[in-house]
Amino acid sequence: MxxxxxxxxxxxxxxxxxxxxxxxxxxxxxxxxxxxxxxxxxxxxxxxxxxxxxxxxxxxxxxxxxxxxxxxxxxxxxxxxxxxxxxxxxxxxxxxxxxxxxxxxxxxxxxxxxxxxxxxxxxxxxxxxxxxxxxxxxGWGFVHAMQDLWRKGLLGKPYALEAEYIHDCRELWEETPWRKPAKPFGSVPCSYSTHSLGPLLSILDEELTSVVCISSGSHMTDLPYAHDYTCALFQTPSQVTVRMTNSYINNCRSGLHSFRVFGTAGCFEHLSHRGEKYPERTTFSTTGLTGAENIVELPVSFSPFTRExxxxxxxxxxxxxxxxxxxxxxxxxxxxxxxxxxxxxSLRDGLRMTLPGIYAVESVIRGGARVDIHYPWEKEAFQRDIDTLSARCTGVETAR
Ligand SMILES: NC(=O)c1ccc[n+]([C@@H]2O[C@H](COP(=O)([O-])OP(=O)(O)OC[C@H]3O[C@@H](n4cnc5c(N)ncnc54)[C@H](O)[C@@H]3O)[C@@H](O)[C@H]2O)c1
Incomplete structure (x- = not known):
């Protein structure tokens, strides 16, 4: 071997x-x-x-x-x-x-x-x-459970999906200075979108093609360029809607990642812990399984290691x-x-979960305006974005 x-x-x-x-x-x-x-x-x-x-x-x-x-x-x-x-x-x-x-x-x-x-x-x-x-x-077990429910048709078509990534990262600033907001739009929470969008996109057969995103600005620290919290709303061509909430400066001490999927035949939710007294929970309901019309709790957590x-x-x-x-x-x-x-x-999967977060920053820069999203495999439209969007998002250094 x-x-x-x-x-x-x-x-x-x-x-x-x-x-x-x-x-x-x-x-x-x-x-x-x-x-x-x-x-x-x-x-x-x-x-x-x-x-x-x-x-x-x-x-x-x-x-x-x-x-x-x-x-x-x-x-x-x-x-x-x-x-x-x-x-x-x-x-x-x-x-x-x-x-x-x-x-x-x-x-x-x-x-x-x-x-x-x-x-x-x-x-x-x-x-x-x-x-x-x-x-x-x-790689998480509860994400695999969500994918299984979807593959077996128990959620139907997902039409509204939500993800939250809430993580107070301030204690990491000294050792990993790249996490600390240091310049305008240098570190906007929505740009770290892969943890949230990856699982949700794995049960969507469309791309995210537009976004509006707003930022709370800076309240928690004396850093003028910080964005304590962002909330992005993405849509696909058929109007499937994805809400993504991110915050890396906060006093919230709950678990980090929560997800919810509204589907035409069911609903899935993974709610992170809310302190020791309220552990994480993964639940679903479906019209496709006798006994599961109301909320059913799944005994699944982070580990992906099933017997199989x-x-x-x-x-x-x-x-x-x-x-x-x-x-x-x-x-x-x-x-x-x-x-x-x-x-x-794959790389394509990675770009599908990374680029919407970058376009969300463009929306924040434009005060929450709607921005269309493109991908490198849409060559001309993507190049047009590179030629017209802000230097922060395109990486084109020359000031426009
Ligand atoms: N997947 C996850 O759940 C998860 C969790 C934490 C971090 N991360 C990712 O992991 C990556 C690393 O994060 P980290 O917390 O270890 O950061 P870190 O700052 O502790 O480590 C980065 C290292 O890269 C080195 N480096 C920088 N430029 C280099 C160069 N030109 N040549 C060689 N070395 C160079 C730095 O010296 C540093 O030691 C980040 O991309 C972060 O987003 C992912």
């Missing part, structure tokens, strides 16, 4: 944990190279969770460390690169790997702006390698968001082994 040689770029909070765990637990993956601008993250102990960790260099002596990404690609020649750099800079790393026909597992969001989307899409089309979008929420899944894959332990990240790596490696024409969460 082929063994995949894995390299990672970005050894921060997430990259160091993911790299170690994937190499340890996923059958047929071998760590060969790691890269970060800061060599201390490889060679020195790191203070995390009130304790000093053993340096990765000691834990993984078989892995070669690089400070320069291009040099790593050249000298280590990995089969797969895991991209775990800040959310604002994934694309260049992905493009460089694809240009060498190296497979990519990229964390979210897929891109920062429309120009990056155009370039990454083109690089992927031209490459023999595949890109898997590391969209964690697609455990039987199907070889792994020695689980990691990452209740096992969701383990699951994504298992299906990614399986797809590569089977030479699948596309990945289970």
């Amino acid at each position: 082929k063994e995949f040689r894995l390299a990672v770029v970005g050894l921060g909070h997430r990259g160091r944990a993911m790299f170690k765990e994937v190499c340890r637990h996923i059958d047929g993956v071998k760590g060969v190279a790691a890269c970060d601008l800061d060599p201390d993250l490889w060679f020195k102990p790191i203070y995390r969770n009130n304790a000093l960790s053993t340096p990765l260099a000691e834990e993984m002596p078989e892995v070669t460390f690089f400070e320069d990404y291009d040099e790593m690609l050249e000298k280590a020649a990995p089969d797969i690169v895991m991209v775990e750099t800040p959310a604002t800079c994934h694309t260049d790393f992905c493009i460089k790997a694809l240009a060498r026909n190296i497979h990519v597992f990229s964390d979210i969001p897929s891109v920062r702006n429309l120009v990056e989307a155009r370039e990454l899409w083109a690089a992927h089309q031209a490459s023999e390698a595949k890109l898997m979008t590391g969209a964690t929420t697609m 899944v455990k039987k199907r894959y070889k792994f020695t332990g689980t990691f990452g968001h209740g096992g969701a990240d383990t699951y994504l790596w298992l299906i990614f490696i399986e797809a590569l082994r089977n030479n699948a024409p596309d990945m289970p969460v």
Whole structure:
């Protein structure tokens, strides 16, 4: 069986944990190279969770460390690169790997702006390698339950869908400064849309094609450019409506992710916990199943590891968001082994869940005006957007 040689770029909070765990637990993956601008993250102990960790260099002596990404690609020649750099800079790393026909597992969001989307899409089309979008929420058990209900027709056609991602991230600002709002429209919550839109788009057969979005502005801190809270309303061509609420500066101490689906034959809801006394709940109701016309609670949580899944894959332990990240790596490696024409969460999927959030920022900039959404596979319309929308959203640096 082929063994995949894995390299990672970005050894921060997430990259160091993911790299170690994937190499340890996923059958047929071998760590060969790691890269970060800061060599201390490889060679020195790191203070995390009130304790000093053993340096990765000691834990993984078989892995070669690089400070320069291009040099790593050249000298280590990995089969797969895991991209775990800040959310604002994934694309260049992905493009460089694809240009060498190296497979990519990229964390979210897929891109920062429309120009990056155009370039990454083109690089992927031209490459023999595949890109898997590391969209964690697609690995959760309750999301799989929602997809099962939909596939079996028990929800009917979803026509209104809702997602909330409420996470006070202020304690992460010091260690990950890219999360801290520092310039106008630099960090608008709706732009981190993949966690919310990924699961909902997986049960929609249309694209999101328009958005209105408003921001509360800054109330919680003395940062003038902060947007404490945004609420976006997306629509598809048949007027299916998606509401997405995001807030990363707040005093809310509930769980992070909630979802609701209104369908023509039923309703699904995952409500995150509301403190210890009120645990998370996943429920549904349907007209298609005797006994389930009223709310039925499903005993399903974050773990995707059903009996069937455990039987199907070889792994020695689980990691990452209740096992969701383990699951994504298992299906990614399986797809590569089977030479699948596309990945289970493909680049196209990643752009479908990333770009609407970027267009939502454009709506915020325009005071909540309706903005049409396009994708790189709609070449002319997408280029027109690049030529006309704000520099924040397009990535075209020249001031208009
Ligand atoms: N999927 C999830 O649920 C989830 C959760 C948390 C974070 N994330 C994503 O993971 C990614 C990493 O987040 P994090 O919290 O670990 O951030 P972080 O800032 O802790 O780590 C990023 C690392 O990238 C390194 N880096 C930056 N530019 C580089 C370059 N040119 N060459 C080499 N290294 C470079 C930095 O030095 C830093 O160590 C982000 O994209 C974030 O959105 C995803």
